[in-house]
Amino acid sequence: MHHYRQALMRMRQGDSDRDIAKSGLMCRANAAGLRSLAQTQGWLDGAGVLPDDAVIAAALAAPKRASTTISSLECWRDQIAAWHAQGVSGVVILAALKREHGYTGSYSAVRRLLATLKRETPPEATVRLDFAPGEAAQVDFGAGPMLADAAGIVRRTWAFVMTLCFSRHQYVEFVWDQTIATWLGCHRRAFEWFCGVPARVIYDFVPGNKIVILCPGRLCAVPA
Numbered sequence: 001m002h003h004y005r006q007a008l009m010r011m012r013q014g015d016s017d018r019d020i021a022k023s024g025l026m027c028r029a030n031a032a033g034l035r036s037l038a039q040t041q042g043w044l045d046g047a048g049v050l051p052d053d054a055v056i057a058a059a060l061a062a063p064k065r066a067s068t069t070i071s072s073l074e075c076w077r078d079q080i081a082a083w084h085a086q087g088v089s090g091v092v093i094l095a096a097l098k099r100e101h102g103y104t105g106s107y108s109a110v111r112r113l114l115a116t117l118k119r120e121t122p123p124e125a126t127v128r129l130d131f132a133p134g135e136a137a138q139v140d141f142g143a144g145p146m147l148a149d150a151a152g153i154v155r156r157t158w159a160f161v162m163t164l165c166f167s168r169h170q171y172v173e174f175v176w177d178q179t180i181a182t183w184l185g186c187h188r189r190a191f192e193w194f195c196g197v198p199a200r201v202i203y204d205f206v207p208g209n210k211i212v213i214l215c216p217g218r219l220c221a222v223p224a
Contacts, residue, residue: 001028002122002125003122004026004060006105007020007025007026007034008033008038009072010041010042011034011038012046017032024123030118041059055151064124071112071116073103073110073113075115076103080097080110080114080117081092081117083096084117084118090107092111094110106184131165131166135198135200136198136200136201137162137163137164137165137198137201137202138165138177139201139204140160140164141158141178141186143157143162144156144159145157145174158174158177160173160174160183162190162201164198165198171193171194173186173190
């Protein structure tokens with residue numbers, strides 16, 4: 001119900017069905033249907049409180065369908081949905097149904113049910129993060145490529161990456177270990193490369209299970 005509540009909030013803010021469709025919450029037809037329902041239920045009144053998930057679900061409940069419109073695969077719907085979520089193809093699903101459940105229907109029924117499941121699957125939501133110039137940098141410290149050291153021995157490297165959140169400019173350095181000394185040195189060289197220090201640093205990985213605090217003009221590592 002989360003995407004329905006998000007769509008209702010956007011409708012209250014004045015977004016059109018086209019705007020909601022562009023956001024990926026639902027198609028224009030579904031947005032128009034939800035808007036019509038919301039108007040009859042009084043959900044678009046900005047002064048009121050949005051209904052909870054149970055109320056929305058009850059209002060959206062589909063009317064009872066005629067038996068002729070019910071898929072012959074309805075009794076295996078949950079199993080097929082699980083296979084679909086794992087990326088199993090329709091051809092393989094049909095073969096499994098015949099082998100495990102004695103299904104005698106056609107592939108067309110499987111294809112129609114998969115299309116229904118795809119329409120019912122809400123899109124993945126993403127949140128855009130906005131930063132001011134110099135506000136923050138992001139740091140990641142992970143496995144790098146295998147390279148030969150000064151002695152010609154091929155060893156694992158580690159990649160230190162610092163990305164300025166506003167400009168997306170990056171500093172990348174390959175090192176031989178993940179010690180605190182190396183990690184702090186990478187920060188110092190990155191700041192020298194950028195000719196400045198951001199107000200804060202956001203970490204995807206912190207070596208040694210330590211909390212790192214960036215202070216004006218210096219970097220401090222303190223035990224967690």
